[in-house]
Amino acid sequence: MRKTWSGSRVDLHIDLDASKGRRSALEAALRDAIRQGRLATGTLLPSTRGLATELGLSRGTVTAAYDQLTEEGYLTTRPGSGTRVADVPPNTPDSPSAAPMQARPRHDLRPGLPDVSAFPSRAWLAATRRVVADARSVALGAGDPQGRIELRAALADYLGRTRGVVTSPDRIVITSGYYQGLSLLSGVLVRHGAGTVAVEDPSHDVFRSVVQRARLATTPIPVDAHGARVDALTDAVDAVLLTPSHQYPTGVPLHPGRRQAVSAWTRTTGGLIIEDDYDGEYRYDRQPVGALQGIAPDRTVYCGTASKTLGPALRLAWMALPPHLVKPVVDARQQADLYTESLSQLVLADLITTHAYDRHIRATRLRYRRRRELLLARLPGVTGLTAHGVPAGLHTLLTLPADWPPEDEVLSLCARQGLALRGLSELHLDPRGRPGGLLVGFAAPPEHAYRPALDALSGTLRQLVTGPR
């Protein structure tokens, strides 16, 4: 039943069939008319009795609606002068509705992303049920800026067991992702007087800028076949950001002699090692090499994450810190955003202590190992490409032969085929004179989409070898 009241300067359409009830419908109609300027400031509204009669409503309904809108500031009531539209600025027209979600690329070979279709849904749900049932009265109360003790305890054990990290629950800090952790740590280092952080060249551009945004200078250390040239570190460097188990992006592990060298450097100069163990769980040819942190636990910040094992959307990462850095980092964390969401921390702690996390890692390790082999098996068909690094991680670096088109042309061609991958150049601090390359992630696609992605990749690359140039 649609009713219309023709006021002094406005037709008020009121849909009384609306499920929300007559009073709400009247309120909404008046609110909209005022916002849209159809009922202008100062307009005298009809008396409650008059409007009630006209609309076939009870007088109480109209009075209640007028009161509500007066309370909200849309109407004003002065004794003797009736109810008028208050001085409310008309609303600008609504902007267009939200942009659609960014479409997933047809062939998702971006490096650093896991296959989220392998997410252990069943185990996650079971753990969530246990967490919500057993501990709900505390799990959802205020959290801990350092991270839930349950997760810190589980991680101290897990990291010692699987990565040789020497730590304890009180030295671990949980952050909403490695990105946040590195950002907080960088801020703390600046406040402690640090000025320069050495970064691998090439290295992840996003994390270099996190360091730089904290007003730390970055100085490059070259990467060769034995990993980062840490022998180049001097006492002018306050900290070094390393990916020792699987250098990003070249995939080379840090040579034992270099591990010795960086350990000597930290002892001699007091410099800090920041170890980004971003995919330390994924080694395919042998038992993973333990974390560098183990040989210098009091001078190393060990950083790990669930982004590569479960998914980046969980925003769960951890740092095992030297004792003197724990409080400053926790304080910085609290100032930034108090603490990390507790529920998923408790769920992850449950997954680790019940070994469901280990089982998930083992299953995905097999899956990624097979995918890497499939990728490499395709490459001999493409002349001249060189695959780098050890069998590990979620991506492989392929450098382009000198006689190929430049990297950006190769990437454009890939993009036109729906292939999403990364170029090497932007990971160099200064890409001039460096060979181009492709970072091919082999983990991101769901199982059914991996072979088609490989077909598209090898087909596209073959065009570059055989096509007219």
Added chain:
Amino acid sequence: MRKTWSGSRVDLHIDLDASKGRRSALEAALRDAIRQGRLATGTLLPSTRGLATELGLSRGTVTAAYDQLTEEGYLTTRPGSGTRVADVPPNTPDSPSAAPMQARPRHDLRPGLPDVSAFPSRAWLAATRRVVADARSVALGAGDPQGRIELRAALADYLGRTRGVVTSPDRIVITSGYYQGLSLLSGVLVRHGAGTVAVEDPSHDVFRSVVQRARLATTPIPVDAHGARVDALTDAVDAVLLTPSHQYPTGVPLHPGRRQAVSAWTRTTGGLIIEDDYDGEYRYDRQPVGALQGIAPDRTVYCGTASKTLGPALRLAWMALPPHLVKPVVDARQQADLYTESLSQLVLADLITTHAYDRHIRATRLRYRRRRELLLARLPGVTGLTAHGVPAGLHTLLTLPADWPPEDEVLSLCARQGLALRGLSELHLDPRGRPGGLLVGFAAPPEHAYRPALDALSGTLRQLVTGPR
């Protein structure tokens, strides 16, 4: 089976029964001995053959362990000189294990905390199941710095329907709590040239310091029985932080005339309104008054949160922004920590669209309304205390009679009885000359603990009236 190898300077205990296998056990034993300094730098290890014989292991096991530890940097091998302990600094003894969790107070009457034992576990689990099953391949991939579109769409509808907020999904930004949102917004305002934010006096001290930490000056606006004295706002103020529906901590709603005044102020001066609608869902005597944002949507940042409805540990909050602030806030958010964890965003979106969230709010509204009535029913027994504010929210402010002991003494006495509540003084910008008061939260305890908490409170307060002073 415990084996011992007596090396040049060390007894190496190797527990071969360990479930992790012989090679791992040998590695762990060597690692520990090196870390603890029992195997000093330069120590020559026995030949693989010799150690294998001595320990009853295969030679391959020992060789593999030596290789692993060489790879990790604990050992060095030079042709012709055998395997030696590398130059690894001994580890300092572990610091004591993590401090125990902060104990929950016996009687938790802290303001601003919901009853997390009312958490809708069943609905949450059901929604989690749907989210993980239906969308897992996207839900756990990379997130959106603005917040998941599913949640923004659900909130745009929900906030319009329940709080009269005029917005659309593209104007909403999800943050990891209101604290983070206010912090990001403050940073954006500073970069846009703002210098001064007006804050209610009294108001939440934590949020004042968030604003101040962004290097904004805060200027007080007094609060009276009609809410904040927004008529005192001048054009020297760039933004005003308000709690219009239920002033924190006095519990007074902003008077309609004041709503008009602040709307006029924003139009005249271009100043920004920041509306903290922290407990807008909880009004007990009438339909909630709509958000202030509705009368000035292009000049108001509306802030809401799940902390008061579901629990602070979820770290889920939202801002409905004027169009010109969306991109700067999203950019700041991305720079800080990329984006909010996706899973709980999708679960909340599901709860809202299935109306399970409304049902939860209705259930808790009934519960809290009854608790507030129980609290007030106890007060007449305590002479002189005045309860302030309208029937709403999660707490009530009680001001202390002039002839009572000072606030800090009252709080100490309460603390000795296991009662956790807040004092009013620290919420004033300058507490001198202000009456003392108690903020009594009536929502935090689980149902069974509420009456005992009230007994303890009224018993303690009665002592102050009747006891010797």
